[in-house]
Amino acid sequence: MRRDDLTALTERFPGVVDFYGMITTAPSMIEFFERVRRVARTDASVLVRGETGTGKDLVARAIHALSPRAGGPFQAVNCALLTGDLLASELFGHVRGSFTGAVRDRTGVFALADKGTLFLDEIAEIPIEVQARLLRVLQEGRFVPVGGTEPVQVDVRLVSATHEALRLRVEQGRFREDLMYRVRVVPMFLPRLADRVGDVEVLTWWFILQQNAFGLRVVDKVHPAVRAALVGYDWPGNVRELRNVIEHAFAIGEGSTLTLDDLPPELRGVQPQRRPSDGPDELPDRELIVEALRKTGGRKAEAAALLGTSRSTLWRKMRELGLR
Ligand SMILES: Nc1ncnc2c1ncn2[C@@H]1O[C@H](COP(=O)(O)OP(=O)(O)OP(=O)(O)O)[C@@H](O)[C@H]1O
Ligand SMILES: [Mg+2]
Structure with a gap:
């Protein structure tokens, strides 16, 4: 099909290209794919940068598929979805009894991705308390599971993605500068549609x-x-x-x-219909947003139109409210 x-x-x-599910005729994209091919042959940490929906996920998978590690595992974690402790346990695993709810040992994605590729999506969102641990495993190739004592040695290639500049996060004091240099050895920018x-x-x-x-x-x-x-x-x-x-x-x-x-x-x-009480910059509240998203099947553009607000305002508000 x-x-x-x-x-x-x-x-x-006639000139259309299909690169691991990415369809294009744009020279900027074809050039980008060439860079993906080259960087995939190495073990360098790649940071894929691009706005939402530009194909960062597909790029991460393409890098793995084109790399000598293609026969190994590909693991992906979204750093924005978990809080500090849970993310640390997701990444490094934990030993039984190390915290409430840790009823058995758990293997983290770093161990699962051994000899393969680990994709850290939304890396800019990684809680600061997890960053030191991440830095250590990138520097030493070893980590200690949460609550554990024995270091585990792994061979993992890191690909990360972000929609915003890490530099900005560094300036805000929310991202370690030394970690930034580790994860973006090769930065790659996906152009906007x-x-x-x-x-x-x-x-x-x-x-x-x-x-x-x-x-x-x-x-x-x-x-x-x-x-x-x-x-x-x-x-x-x-x-x-x-x-x-x-x-x-x-x-x-x-x-x-x-x-x-x-x-x-x-x-x-x-022009979207405004509710009479809405001033130009007035933001809709959580209930209204959830309702609008439900009505529109999660389509933000339509939800914004329903709410009589701009998409950028809706996105900003959803972020503030922690809605995804
Ligand atoms: N060039 C392309 N050709 C065909 N489909 C594409 C292309 N780029 C992206 N897509 C599709 O668009 C959707 C979004 O892509 P993807 O999930 O890779 O974006 P993303 O950059 O990771 O977005 P986000 O920042 O929101 O996670 C997916 O369904 C993907 O298959
Ligand atoms: Mg994505």
């Missing part, structure tokens, strides 16, 4: 072909107004947002042409 989609896509866009000329159209068709394969609606034309709206949009959620927009179009629209009516409001240039 995927192969067929790719063949159909190549008919429309809006900056990759041509990719909006290529990926639009890529996702259309995937949706067509379900057979509920088959689209073979994109209205010029839709094309203009898609190309002119800023794509803060990058490729993930574009995929969601196409899914949205297939969920609510019908017929063989993708029309403006199929698009979510922010792409149609429709």
Whole structure:
């Protein structure tokens, strides 16, 4: 199915490249993939930087798949999802009885990733108290499980990802400078979707072909107004947002042409309805946000429109409230 989609896509866009699930025609991306190939051959710690939805996850997996460690394990941890103690135990494991709830020994991902690759996603969020431990294992290749005494030796290649500059975190005193140098031996920047000329159209068709394969609606034309709206949009959620927009179009629209009516409001240039009490900078509260996200199936762009606020405000507010 995927192969067929790719063949159909190549008919429309002859220069299209599929690099470990990343579809593109943009020279900046093709250059990026070349760098991935080269760095993958080494054991250097890579820091993948890029806005949300640009493909950091796919890059981390590609690095592993292209590396001499490909036959070994690939382990991934999101550093933003766990608090200090739990993250330390996730990374390094713990011994039974080392804290309440530690009813048996647990192997951490550093041990599980031995001879393979460990992907630390959202590394900027790693609690400061875990950073010293992480630094130590990167320097010495050894760590002691939480509550343990015996060091464990591991051979792990580290790939990390962040959507914000670690330097900024260092300046705020929230990230150790020595750790920053360890994790970003090779920094790699993924370009925003809006900056990759041509990719909006290529990926639009890529996702259309995937949706067509379900057979509920088959689209073979994109209205010029839709094309203009898609190309002119800023794509803060990058490729993930574009995929969601196409899914949205297939969920609510019908017929063989993708029309403006199929698009979510922010792409149609429709002004969201404000509740009368809302000032321009007034932020919606938690309940309203959760409700809006529930109604829109978790689509932030639509939820923001429902709430009558901008997406950036909604994202900021969700972050403040710890909503994901
Ligand atoms: N170039 C691409 N071609 C096809 N699909 C892509 C491409 N880039 C990203 N995607 C898809 O977009 C979605 C988001 O990608 P991914 O999870 O790798 O982004 P991310 O940078 O890790 O985002 P976040 O910072 O939110 O974790 C995934 O479904 C992925 O398959
Ligand atoms: Mg990711």
